[in-house]
Amino acid sequence: MRRQVLDVQDIEIVYRTRGGPVRAVSSLSFSVFDNEVFGLVGESGSGKSTLAMAILGNLPDTGVLTRGRILFDGRELGAASPATWRAVRWKHLAYVPQGAMNVLNPLRRIRDQFDDIISDHGVRSNQPDWKATILALLKAVHLAESVLACFPHELSGGMKQRVCIAMAMLLGPKLIIADESTSALDVISQRVVLQTLLEVRARLNAAIVLIGHDLALQAQVADRVGIMLAGRFVEIGPVTRIFDRPLHPYTQRLIASVPSIRHQHGLPDVVAADEAERKAWLSEDARLLEVEPGHFVASPSVPRQ
Ligand SMILES: Nc1ncnc2c1ncn2[C@@H]1O[C@H](COP(=O)(O)OP(=O)(O)O)[C@@H](O)[C@H]1O
Numbered sequence: 452m453r454r455q456v457l458d459v460q461d462i463e464i465v466y467r468t469r470g471g472p473v474r475a476v477s478s479l480s481f482s483v484f485d486n487e488v489f490g491l492v493g494e495s496g497s498g499k500s501t502l503a504m505a506i507l508g509n510l511p512d513t514g515v516l517t518r519g520r521i522l523f524d525g526r527e528l529g530a531a532s533p534a535t536w537r538a539v540r541w542k543h544l545a546y547v548p549q550g551a552m553n554v555l556n557p558l559r560r561i562r563d564q565f566d567d568i569i570s571d572h573g574v575r576s577n578q579p580d581w582k583a584t585i586l587a588l589l590k591a592v593h594l595a596e597s598v599l600a601c602f603p604h605e606l607s608g609g610m611k612q613r614v615c616i617a618m619a620m621l622l623g624p625k626l627i628i629a630d631e632s633t634s635a636l637d638v639i640s641q642r643v644v645l646q647t648l649l650e651v652r653a654r655l656n657a658a659i660v661l662i663g664h665d666l667a668l669q670a671q672v673a674d675r676v677g678i679m680l681a682g683r684f685v686e687i688g689p690v691t692r693i694f695d696r697p698l699h700p701y702t703q704r705l706i707a708s709v710p711s712i713r714h715q716h717g718l719p720d721v722v723a724a725d726e727a728e729r730k731a732w733l734s735e736d737a738r739l740l741e742v743e744p745g746h747f748v749a750s751p752s753v754p755r756q
């Protein structure tokens with residue numbers, strides 16, 4: 452049986468701002484299984500990074516999980532001590548943040564940044580097997596050993612991104628969350644990074660939550676996708692079913708906006724949703740209903756039988 456690595460149960464996340472509370476995520480539930488790539492797709496501002504931060508126990512002070520539970524490997528870590536979180540991060544739960552290439556320390560060589568992660572977890576980094584591990588990881592992300600001696604500015608954006616992925620893999624986590632890992636890259640680097648993530652999954656038997664706004668790109672690597680709109684899921688399902696039979700009007704819009712699909716089916720150019728449509732799609736009492744095994748859609752758009 453497939454094991455649940457991540458189980459998010461009916462969460463709500465609110466930011467406290469000067470202008471009052473901002474609800475960034477509402478009534479959101481989903482699970483991720485072993486060895487699965489789950490694509491989290493949604494437009495900018497739909498709450499993807501907020502959700503990632505909550506899973507990582509890393510919300511800013513103004514962000515509060517006001518409802519629900521997040522279980523990692525069957526354990527709720529929300530109230531865990533900072534020390535427990537530190538132990539869990541990198542080791543079990545790794546993160547490739549949005550704009551990851553900018554999180555590398557510009558003043559330290561790549562080698563030293565690998566060593567920092569290892570020594571932060573109380574392991575000595577000067578053992579020969581670490582050296583071999585790091586070299587194998589670099590190879591896995593198609594980088595040469597010589598990058599270890601480099602400072603970040605000596606590498607291209609795509610190379611830095613792949614360094615971050617190699618770092619995320621270092622301690623063999625069970626779940627990797629990659630936030631917009633390819634958005635800032637050219638098409639060729641995007642392919643290499645996505646391919647690398649798939650190889651990582653195979654190598655670690657890890658689950659990956661791949662966050663992005665480009666459904667067509669996600670579809671190339673994800674097993675399942677969840678479509679987010681304004682802090683909620685409007686549809687979740689196996690990627691093939693979402694493409695063959697998108698049920699929510701927002702998902703249908705997204706799919707129709709993929710040029711190759713649009714041409715293939717002779718669909719008109721996409722018209723952006725207007726406010727009234729968005730309101731209708733976001734009814735407060737919308738529940739995700741399972742319309743076929745594993746395929747969930749927000750209730751107002753479920754077709755009548
Ligand atoms: N630190 C913050 N304080 C207040 N509001 C925030 C903060 N971070 C994000 N938000 C708001 O929460 C919503 C979701 O943002 P975010 O999670 O960054 O979306 P995404 O990653 O999908 O672009 C947006 O409306 C955004 O303005």
Ligand SMILES: [Mg+2]
Pocket residue numbers: 499500501549630631
């Ligand atoms: Mg984001």
